[in-house]
Amino acid sequence: AQSVAQPEDQVNVAEGNPLTVKCTYSVSGNPYLFWYVQYPNRGLQFLLKYITGDNLVKGSYGFEAEFNKSQTSFHLKKPSALVSDSALYFCAVRDPLGGNFNKFYFGSGTKLNVKP
Amino acid sequence: GAGVSQTPSNKVTEKGKYVELRCDPISGHTALYWYRQSLGQGPEFLIYFQGTGAADDSGLPNDRFFAVRPEGSVSTLKIQRTERGDSAVYLCASSFAGQGGTDTQYFGPGTRLTVL
Numbered sequence: 001a002q003s004v005a006q007p008e009d010q011v012n013v014a015e016g017n018p019l020t021v022k023c024t025y026s027v028s029g030n031p032y033l034f035w036y037v038q039y040p041n042r043g044l045q046f047l048l049k050y051i052t053g054d055n056l057v058k059g060s061y062g063f064e065a066e067f068n069k070s071q072t073s074f075h076l077k078k079p080s081a082l083v084s085d086s087a088l089y090f091c092a093v094r095d096p097l098g099g100n101f102n103k104f105y106f107g108s109g110t111k112l113n114v115k116p
Numbered sequence: 117g118a119g120v121s122q123t124p125s126n127k128v129t130e131k132g133k134y135v136e137l138r139c140d141p142i143s144g145h146t147a148l149y150w151y152r153q154s155l156g157q158g159p160e161f162l163i164y165f166q167g168t169g170a171a172d173d174s175g176l177p178n179d180r181f182f183a184v185r186p187e188g189s190v191s192t193l194k195i196q197r198t199e200r201g202d203s204a205v206y207l208c209a210s211s212f213a214g215q216g217g218t219d220t221q222y223f224g225p226g227t228r229l230t231v232l
Contacts, residue, residue: 043226051218102217
């Protein structure tokens with residue numbers, strides 16, 4: 001069965017420090033992986049995705065993520081956090097070998113708090 | 117250009133009533149998705165349209181839930197005999213489908229449904 005785990009409900013980091021938001025997945029084949037960010041009372045905004053190719057994916061607002069097949073992980077990273085990065089982050093996976101590869105499976109979300 | 121829009125932004129109803137939630141996708145997007153996000157959780161897939169037809173409705177929780185997209189653009193999610201457990205944020209997303217699951221879904225701001 002397809003699933004996504006975000007093991008941390010909350011991540012706290014000081015402004016200017018690097019940040020990591022963790023995500024692990026379970027699919028039957030090679031996954032398509034996405035990160036979205038959600039600000040209060042707003043919809044999900046796309047950050048980046050991994051489909052194939054280079055394991056390091058760069059996205060919006062200076063975020064990047066690394067696909068690690070052996071560890072089935074797709075952690076979101078940023079070298080220097082901003083207070084404005086404080087939001088709820090969701091990892092999502094699609095399974096190309098699944099019954100409907102158009103369907104997203106989302107993690108439960110990680111709240112990122114960046115302190116000045 | 118304009119993003120995905122959803123109306124109303126908030127809907128309060130009484131148990132047992134009927135509600136309709138509307139989604140206007142990005143112009144030209146052939147695929148449309150509905151998700152439900154309960155408090156503290158990630159979005160859960162409800163239904164996926166390719167054009168006018170529901171290609172996958174496996175996420176609809178029961179027969180009280182129904183969605184249509186008669187002209188392949190605007191979609192309406194309909195909930196009959198609402199229950200308190202239906203309270204959640206209902207998210208709509210759209211994309212250029214037909215890309216084998218690699219397409220990015222763009223989300224609307226959601227409709228917050230409260231059933232009293």
